[in-house]
Each structure stands twice: as C-alpha cells, then as structure tokens.
Amino acid sequence: xxxxxxxxxxxxxxxxxxxxxxxxxxxxxxxxxxxxxxxxxxxxxxxxxxxxxxxxxxxxxxxxxxxxxxxxxxxxxxxxxxxxx
Numbered sequence: 001x002x003x004x005x006x007x008x009x010x011x012x013x014x015x016x017x018x019x020x021x022x023x024x025x026x027x028x029x030x031x032x033x034x035x036x037x038x039x040x041x042x043x044x045x046x047x048x049x050x051x052x053x054x055x056x057x058x059x060x061x062x063x064x065x066x067x068x069x070x071x072x073x074x075x076x077x078x079x080x081x082x083x084x085x
Contacts, residue, residue: 003046003054004075010068012040022065028058 014035015023023033023042032043042062048054055072062069 003048003051004044005055006041006043006073007058007062008039008041008070010070012067013038014040019065019067023062026065027061
C-alpha cells in the first residue's frame with residue numbers, strides 16, 4: 001500500500017544540493033523536498049505493508065543521510081486506513 005506523510009526537519013530552513021543528494025542516495029527517491037516559512041520538510045509517498053513500517057524506514061533513510069527530524073504529520077485519510085493494533 002502507498003502511504004503519504006510529511007516529516008519536518010530539525011533546525012533546517014531549506015535543503016541544499018548536498019543534503020538533497022544524500023537523501024536521494026539514502027533511499028528517499030519517493031519523497032519531495034519542500035521548504036516554506038523557514039521550515040524544511042519532506043513529503044513522502046512510500047510503498048510499504050504498513051504505515052508504521054513506512055514511517056520507520058523514512059526515519060532511517062533520513063538518519064542515514066545525516067539529517068534529524070523534528071516531527072511527523074500523517075494525513076487523516078491515512079489514519080483511517082491504518083488497522084487498529
């Protein structure tokens with residue numbers, strides 16, 4: 001299933017080319033890098049068997065690129081698809 005969520009970066013207002021390349025090489029080819037109002041964030045469209053695994057793999061990829069996250073936003077529609085544990 002394809003999951004959509006947004007991860008906001010910690011202490012980063014926009015991405016430079018080096019960071020963008022590192023994210024792509026770390027596995028974030030399914031993401032769109034964005035910035036607005038002094039805040040950098042990544043919009044993911046990640047294929048995974050669960051939302052939890054999609055988010056965990058995105059966090060790992062971002063860490064492998066040497067960046068830190070601040071918070072994660074999940075669309076309400078995505079939560080409706082997430083089965084109760």
